[in-house]
Amino acid sequence: MGPRQPPKSRPSDLAAGPSAQSQALTRYYSRLQADLLAQGLLRTDGGGPDTPFTAAMLARDFERIALYDEYESGAGMRASKSGAGVLRRWSDPVRVKLHFGASIPPEQRATDTKSVTNYVNRLNRVTGHPIGMRDKDANFMVLVVSEDDRSEVLSSVRTIVPNIQPAFLQILEEIPSSIYCLVLSLSNMSDDHEYNKAIAIIRAEHPDLLRLSCIHEELAQGLGLPNDSPAARPSIFNDDDEFALLTTHDEMLLKILYDRRLRAGMSAEEARPIIRRIARELVGTHS
Incomplete structure (x- = not known):
């Protein structure tokens, strides 16, 4: 259970430093990261x-990860009970822009800019997609x-997505x-x-590893891997927190x-034989 929620600070309070609420979250997530590391979780080795x-x-x-949704469409954070959907991905080049809230200090901005840039370059290499x-002209805001x-977040999101769902x-x-x-992730109106x-949206209160873990998972999910699976290992698409960063297994998911x-809009039945063929090709070279 997280900390109690004190009253929110006003933007004019930022010069005085983080609010009590933000400081409480910083302590909470620091303890959480320490606990996970003590359990041997948040691995960064990519599997072995x-x-x-x-x-x-x-x-x-x-x-399971690409063809099912983690949350019910239009229902906020309600877990999805729907069956398999269709393959969804980007056809246009993905143009990533990093935006920092007014409260983020310069040293953290520098660290996160380097992390996001390096990871975006890796995603470009792995997927073969621009x-x-x-x-x-960014279309993927971080x-x-x-x-x-x-x-500031609410204002930015309303500007980027004027017709955003009220539940979100x-x-x-x-x-x-x-x-x-x-x-x-939002779909093209014509397709x-x-x-x-x-x-x-990445919480600035996270310590460095948890924050980097969020960057890895959310950017990869935003490319078309929306779900988690308890069977996926080694993987960040698993709620067990065993792995903090994108693994070799996850790179293969992105390659597939x-x-x-494959093409966007394929059903599970249409895609399944192709998925299996590609998986055999990938694992055959990494066994």
């Missing part, structure tokens, strides 16, 4: 001999914000401490199987997602 997986396991994980940092930047805005107005970070806009033999 203790986490073997087969082509069949990789194909199963891809189907993904890069852009200052102008907001690094604290509790003290709440009004409600979540942003009072994000529970159990939600470390989140991403909203709802192709994403054309995304917003990731952007393989040209």
Whole structure:
């Protein structure tokens, strides 16, 4: 259970330093990271001999993570009970822009800018899809914000997505401490199987590793891997927190997602034989 929620600070209070609420979250997430590390979790090794997986396991994980939704559409953070959907991904180049809330200090901005830039370059290499940092005409916004930047976040999101679902805005107005970070991917109006806009929100109160973990998971999810699976290992798409950063298994999921033999809008039945073929090719070269 997270800390109690003190009254929110006003933007004019930022010069005085973090609010009591933001400081409480910083302490909470620091303890959380320490506890997870003490349990041998938040691994950064990408998997190894203790986490073997087969082509069949990789194909199963891809189907569960790419073709199912974690949350019910239009229902905020309510867990989805829907069956398999269709393959969704970006067809346009992904142009990532990093935005910091007013409360974020210069040293943290520098660290996070380097982390996001390096990771975006890695995603570009892994997927083979054009993904890069852009200052102008960005379509994937990454907001690094604290509790003290709440009004700024809401204003930015309303500007980026004027027709945003009320349920999502409600979540942003009072994000529970159990939600470390989140991403909203939006589909093209002419083709709802192709994403054309995304917003990731990263809590600034996280210590460095948890914050980097959020960057890795939310940006990858925003590319078209929206779900988690308890069977996926080694993977960040698993709620057990065993791995903090994108693994070799997860890189393969992204390779499958952007393989040209698949297309946006494919059903699970259409995609399954192709997914299995690609998985065999990938694992065969990494066994």
